Amino acid sequence: MTDALDLSFYVRRRIDGVAAMDLVVEGVHCGACIAAIESGLRKQAGVRGARVNLASKRVTVEWNEGALEPPTILERLEALGYPAHPFAAETADSVEKAAEQRLLRCLGVAAFATMNVMLLSVSLWAGADSDPNSATRDLFHWLSALIALPCAAYAGMPFFTSAARALRSGSLNMDVPISLGVVLALALSVFQTIARERAAYFDSALMLLTFLLAGRTLDQHMRRRARDFGANLTAIHADRALKLVDGGEARETPIAAIHPGDLVLVRAGERVAVDGAVEDGRSEVDQSLVTGETLPIAVSEGVHVYAGALNLTGALRVRVAKEAGEALLDEVNALLAKAAEQRSSYVRLADRAAQLYAPIVHLAAGATFLSWLWLGAGWQQSLIVAITVLIITCPCALGLAVPAVQVVAAGALFRRGLMLNSGEALERLAEAGTVVFDKTGTLTDPRPALANGSDIAPEDLALAGSLALSSKHPLAKAIAEAARASQPMSGHEFPGQGVTALHAGARLKLGSVAFCGAEAEAAPVAAAFPDASLIVLRTPERVVVFAVRQGLRSDARETVATIARRHEVEILSGDREAAVALVARELGVAHFEFGLTPKDKIERLKALKAEGKRPLMVGDGLNDAPALAAAHVSISPISAAHIAQAQADALFLGERLAPVNDALSLAAKARGLMVENLWLSLVYNLLAVPLAVTGQVTPLIAALAMSGSSILVTLNALRARHA
Amino acid sequence: MNVLVYLVPLALALGSLGLAAFLWALRNGQFDDLEGAAWRAISDDDLPEEKR
Numbered sequence: 012m013t014d015a016l017d018l019s020f021y022v023r024r025r026i027d028g029v030a031a032m033d034l035v036v037e038g039v040h041c042g043a044c045i046a047a048i049e050s051g052l053r054k055q056a057g058v059r060g061a062r063v064n065l066a067s068k069r070v071t072v073e074w075n076e077g078a079l080e081p082p083t084i085l086e087r088l089e090a091l092g093y094p095a096h097p098f099a100a101e102t103a104d105s106v107e108k109a110a111e112q113r114l115l116r117c118l119g120v121a122a123f124a125t126m127n128v129m130l131l132s133v134s135l136w137a138g139a140d141s142d143p144n145s146a147t148r149d150l151f152h153w154l155s156a157l158i159a160l161p162c163a164a165y166a167g168m169p170f171f172t173s174a175a176r177a178l179r180s181g182s183l184n185m186d187v188p189i190s191l192g193v194v195l196a197l198a199l200s201v202f203q204t205i206a207r208e209r210a211a212y213f214d215s216a217l218m219l220l221t222f223l224l225a226g227r228t229l230d231q232h233m234r235r236r237a238r239d240f241g242a243n244l245t246a247i248h249a250d251r252a253l254k255l256v257d258g259g260e261a262r263e264t265p266i267a268a269i270h271p272g273d274l275v276l277v278r279a280g281e282r283v284a285v286d287g288a289v290e291d292g293r294s295e296v297d298q299s300l301v302t303g304e305t306l307p308i309a310v311s312e313g314v315h316v317y318a319g320a321l322n323l324t325g326a327l328r329v330r331v332a333k334e335a336g337e338a339l340l341d342e343v344n345a346l347l348a349k350a351a352e353q354r355s356s357y358v359r360l361a362d363r364a365a366q367l368y369a370p371i372v373h374l375a376a377g378a379t380f381l382s383w384l385w386l387g388a389g390w391q392q393s394l395i396v397a398i399t400v401l402i403i404t405c406p407c408a409l410g411l412a413v414p415a416v417q418v419v420a421a422g423a424l425f426r427r428g429l430m431l432n433s434g435e436a437l438e439r440l441a442e443a444g445t446v447v448f449d450k451t452g453t454l455t456d457p458r459p460a461l462a463n464g465s466d467i468a469p470e471d472l473a474l475a476g477s478l479a480l481s482s483k484h485p486l487a488k489a490i491a492e493a494a495r496a497s498q499p500m501s502g503h504e505f506p507g508q509g510v511t512a513l514h515a516g517a518r519l520k521l522g523s524v525a526f527c528g529a530e531a532e533a534a535p536v537a538a539a540f541p542d543a544s545l546i547v548l549r550t551p552e553r554v555v556v557f558a559v560r561q562g563l564r565s566d567a568r569e570t571v572a573t574i575a576r577r578h579e580v581e582i583l584s585g586d587r588e589a590a591v592a593l594v595a596r597e598l599g600v601a602h603f604e605f606g607l608t609p610k611d612k613i614e615r616l617k618a619l620k621a622e623g624k625r626p627l628m629v630g631d632g633l634n635d636a637p638a639l640a641a642a643h644v645s646i647s648p649i650s651a652a653h654i655a656q657a658q659a660d661a662l663f664l665g666e667r668l669a670p671v672n673d674a675l676s677l678a679a680k681a682r683g684l685m686v687e688n689l690w691l692s693l694v695y696n697l698l699a700v701p702l703a704v705t706g707q708v709t710p711l712i713a714a715l716a717m718s719g720s721s722i723l724v725t726l727n728a729l730r731a732r733h734a
Numbered sequence: 735m736n737v738l739v740y741l742v743p744l745a746l747a748l749g750s751l752g753l754a755a756f757l758w759a760l761r762n763g764q765f766d767d768l769e770g771a772a773w774r775a776i777s778d779d780d781l782p783e784e785k786r
Contacts, residue, residue, distance in 0.1 A: 042773025065770030115760055123753040130745060154742060
């Protein structure tokens, strides 16, 4: 493209005259790539430095301001063989990173304290406290307290704040019993130290914090990687628009830098990148990504067009609309807000377990206190025994049981091409009953392909293919691809209608039915392929009609059949009956609905929910976004409209539909493991309870119980790697 | 037991040294790119130009 590219939106300027830009780079995967990119960029005049981050596939480039134009960097990287895309480091990104750093700092402090306190504790267990009046033991206890109290106060903050938040909102989460256990263990230990008693639990409290922080850090790290990856994809797919600046000059601008009121040029064959109203121009647009409707509609002055629509025939000048004030978008947004409200009431498995577990434990501790008191022990000793019950039942393993499985399963899904947007998505996926598919762009491949290839003679296809190469029209691209054409004919293009060329002394025409005057020949093909767009090749001797449509994804049939074995499958589409029925028949799906508005889709999902069949919605269009938010759980392909992607719980990559099935089966297995883990840690804790209630727990037993159950649960979670 | 008088502070000092090193590395961005660091160790970018 020859238009000037305006990247100023992405450039960060420093006071000392150095400018910097972050880029997402495709195809970086080893040390050789790092060296090639960094040395290649440094050779560019004006560049001060370049640093590749291999884990996040990004590069930061710094240059002397004014020494070079930012697009030169993109060209340089492209020439090196690494296509790059500018990337605005978002604030959400740095928030996630700060959270991870904070957890790592806490983990470092907790690990330091655990190791040093253990050093003292192990020597006590090994016999340093054999003398009941040992001064060494008291010294060690005081030292432990000195290390443990400030460290636990710092490293425990993530749990304490979360527990406080839960209590303020009147609910219970896993952090409440954890915080209570840690605080009580520390308080009791201080009390015992002052009273020169033998048992102190500083080591247990710190070990508990270390294990839990390790689990949380892993969880956060995985979440950040998924988010980084998503941000990279957004950068790679980021649309640019041709912004018309004063004087009619068109400048290629990233849409992030385009504001309401700007005028944008959309040429034939390009995707509309913004929402807005047509200022002037006349064309047909394919709105399939927006509404699911596959037949092109005519637009002219004053008509609204939406981001994602494909401009087929003529150039349009579009005035970018304000954020709100659009019929379709307003409706979608209103529906979205309502759907999101309904879903926020989901209670996670771990929190549900905590709500059952915490009261039982606290009651048990209370009962222990009263029984000891009743049996004649002093209130002091009764209290100590009751607190040891709380310490020994502190849900260290319960806190790890669910996140450990989530980390392992999310990693396994990532390798299969599915990204989870939220941690609890896995739990909700496992509960899915009915699987609801959108048709256009979800079951079908969003790129159009030749449908009636078997009816067409190879030489006609080859001829049409090389003629199609001379056109920029998206449908022509499908024909060129089907013909595997590589030799373009020097044709003359009539924008939006077709191309003509002279070939071996004969005039050839390729284009719309009207352009070639082939209404009679086109009628039977139109009847056979009701959902296809028709392209005609006219030679002096004959007329050939090509049907081009969005074909099914290559593995749609097997995947839907596999899913149908365990779930009910439905198709809800905004497209016409003929087109939907055809796909439903081909996939063997009995229940399908067509011509639905976003509201209709939500109604159907509501009905399914009322029947108790928690629906999984798989969809990609702007019109699916409210349904994706309203469903129990939702998945989008990576080609989906941005607003739909933001609502989906998971995104799948690539042309194949198989990740949807993988997600369902892996989620079912992961949920099984989560429940298993919860029971494992529960049983482990319950085994120790009789010891605690009878006052037999020593610090050594408490430490063993804690680490043992945590390790057991983590090892069990590793099984989630395989579906 | 007099040995404890300097052994315990020594152990604590060494431990805090490790903790300080970890916190410094974290702040300094040493863990930002866990994969690239492994490759950079074996790259020859410190050799003079003609030997590469």
